[in-house]
Amino acid sequence: MAILARTCSLRLLNRAVLPVAKYRMPRWSYQTQAAKQLDRTQTKMIGILLGMRFQSGDDPASFARRRRHAAAKIATEIGRWSGAWRKSVVNWNAHLHRSINHKSWAYKTLQYHGKHWLREQRRIHAVGQWGSVLAGRTRTGAMPGMVHKR
Numbered sequence: 001m002a003i004l005a006r007t008c009s010l011r012l013l014n015r016a017v018l019p020v021a022k023y024r025m026p027r028w029s030y031q032t033q034a035a036k037q038l039d040r041t042q043t044k045m046i047g048i049l050l051g052m053r054f055q056s057g058d059d060p061a062s063f064a065r066r067r068r069h070a071a072a073k074i075a076t077e078i079g080r081w082s083g084a085w086r087k088s089v090v091n092w093n094a095h096l097h098r099s100i101n102h103k104s105w106a107y108k109t110l111q112y113h114g115k116h117w118l119r120e121q122r123r124i125h126a127v128g129q130w131g132s133v134l135a136g137r138t139r140t141g142a143m144p145g146m147v148h149k150r
Helices: 002-027 032-050 060-078 081-096 105-112 115-124
Strands: none
Touching (some): 002 081, 032 081, 105 115
């Protein structure tokens, strides 16, 4: 019964934390020190969920070490969050640097209309005083000039 409760708790932890982290992770550049800290946090959370108790002859240091080792083993089995971060950064980078092939919309649009048509569409749909040919309707493109506070 206790093993089932721990398994459910671990699944709940991954279901609650991992989606939020995976949403933000591709935006962060992968850093070894931050990955270690993320793994340490995961290990601490799993250690709390294990609900281990002091055994006879345990001092606080040996208990913490025993719990940390058990939690680290489980974290490695279920998958480290830093591994998910590393994988998402690699996948995002591969996505950004993918080649334009004959099946992509960019290739078809450029073949059919050309670069001038795309530039004209951006100019037509530019909105407001901040609209520009480079920024487009959503104003998400790079705009020259000073960065202003909102």
